[in-house]
Amino acid sequence: MFDLSHSSQINPPQRLLMGPGPINADPRVLRAMASQLIGQYDPVMTGYMNEVMALYRGVFRTENRWTMLVDGTSRAGIEAILVSAIRPGDRVLVPVFGRFGHLLCEIARRCRAEVHTIEVPWGEVFTPDQIEEAIKRVKPRLLLTVQGDTSTTMLQPLDKLGEICRRHDVLFYTDATASLGGNALESDAWGLDAVSAGLQKCLGGPSGSAPVTLSPRMEAAIRARRCVEQGIRTEAHEDGSEEMIYSNYFDLGMVMDYWGPERLNHHTEATSMLFAARECARIMLEEGMDNLIARHELHGRALLAGIQGMGLGVFGDIRHKMNNVLGVVIPPEVHGEEVRQRLLNDFHIEIGTSFGPLQGKIWRIGTMGYNARKDCVLQTLTALEAVLNRLGFRTVQGAAMQAAWDVYEGARA
Numbered sequence: 213m214f215d216l217s218h219s220s221q222i223n224p225p226q227r228l229l230m231g232p233g234p235i236n237a238d239p240r241v242l243r244a245m246a247s248q249l250i251g252q253y254d255p256v257m258t259g260y261m262n263e264v265m266a267l268y269r270g271v272f273r274t275e276n277r278w279t280m281l282v283d284g285t286s287r288a289g290i291e292a293i294l295v296s297a298i299r300p301g302d303r304v305l306v307p308v309f310g311r312f313g314h315l316l317c318e319i320a321r322r323c324r325a326e327v328h329t330i331e332v333p334w335g336e337v338f339t340p341d342q343i344e345e346a347i348k349r350v351k352p353r354l355l356l357t358v359q360g361d362t363s364t365t366m367l368q369p370l371d372k373l374g375e376i377c378r379r380h381d382v383l384f385y386t387d388a389t390a391s392l393g394g395n396a397l398e399s400d401a402w403g404l405d406a407v408s409a410g411l412q413k414c415l416g417g418p419s420g421s422a423p424v425t426l427s428p429r430m431e432a433a434i435r436a437r438r439c440v441e442q443g444i445r446t447e448a449h450e451d452g453s454e455e456m457i458y459s460n461y462f463d464l465g466m467v468m469d470y471w472g473p474e475r476l477n478h479h480t481e482a483t484s485m486l487f488a489a490r491e492c493a494r495i496m497l498e499e500g501m502d503n504l505i506a507r508h509e510l511h512g513r514a515l516l517a518g519i520q521g522m523g524l525g526v527f528g529d530i531r532h533k534m535n536n537v538l539g540v541v542i543p544p545e546v547h548g549e550e551v552r553q554r555l556l557n558d559f560h561i562e563i564g565t566s567f568g569p570l571q572g573k574i575w576r577i578g579t580m581g582y583n584a585r586k587d588c589v590l591q592t593l594t595a596l597e598a599v600l601n602r603l604g605f606r607t608v609q610g611a612a613m614q615a616a617w618d619v620y621e622g623a624r625a
């Protein structure tokens with residue numbers, strides 16, 4: 213039994229979070245979260261909800277009316293879209309180039325979809341021709357993609373896929389949890405029908421709220437599921453049978469009714485997370501999306517130069533790396549976990565490990581959101597170089613810093 217006499221207020225240690233996420237939240241977001249609660253139907257609260265919808269249209273670069281929040285982590289946004297859009301028996305195509313493609317497959321199977329995959333080795337991405345050939349062969353109703361997969365640090369090009377999906381009458385979804393804000397994403401221009409994200413990476417907030425956007429085509433697909441007695445939403449089939457949507461909480465048809473002018477009660481909005489999400493988007497748009505992406509590109513490039521200057525190898529096809537996460541090959545003469553523990557214990561800096569086929573083979577270092585800053589990059593490079601030298605991996609002292617400085621000074625020129 214917990215001894216309350218020894219309990220105290222939560223006081224987590226100071227950390228510089230330079231892994232693949234979460235990252236340190238922007239202090240402005242934390243201040244917004246500390247605001248007092250108000251009722252869910254208070255006109256001020258519903259006004260904030262409307263503001264959130266408008267702000268995230270700017271973040272997603274869309275005119276979609278249904279741009280809103282799903283209360284839960286980024287996985288809640290993924291699941292809400294898939295459980296609301298997939299009908300049992302639907303064919304879906306998932307191009308898998310890392311762990312999170314496998315996640316989409318798992319969720320789609322739970323929705324009783326007929327899941328088809330294509331795969332490339334981890335560290336590579338797909339060409340549009342590869343995906344179109346698979347669409348022609350599989351004839352899916354939905355294409356489920358991951359834009360940036362932090363397990364491999366690769367960024368899948370999406371700009372040609374929307375036109376392919378339109379020609380083949382396929383609904384086009386992407387998980388942009390790890391990429392939105394740090395890499396270009398044009399929901400409307402690229403023909404995306406649904407996108408989901410999270411706050412805890414390039415958006416500079418905490419995990420716990422999932423912004424999503426739905427195109428009119430996706431809205432129509434979700435709305436086609438009608439309400440029957442007891443409020444259960446179903447999909448009617450030509451033979452007269454009906455298939456139930458098994459989730460109430462993640463039923464986006466009902467969530468839209470809650471966020472829309474009807475304000476039909478569905479859940480109690482997570483007020484503090486809405487405040488956080490609103491402040492994340494406000495900060496992003498204040499900086500400007502193009503400037504925000506350029507900032508992530510600059511600090512990602514400086515980190516890359518420093519890592520290479522240190523004599524470390526980089527994982528994957530660098531032409532397709534994410535701006536905000538870098539895979540670093542662990543030298544065989546050092547123990548990867550010992551390096552991570554020394555960074556954490558001696559410098560209070562966290563970098564990521566990996567899993568699956570990359571377990572024990574790479575570190576993942578992130579430069580995203582509030583931590584996409586020069587001082588964060590230079591501190592991380594300095595600490596990593598010191599630890600590696602302590603453990604016997606010799607570097608040219610200061611080369612990493614000089615390489616990163618060259619990038620920063622070249623950017624100012």
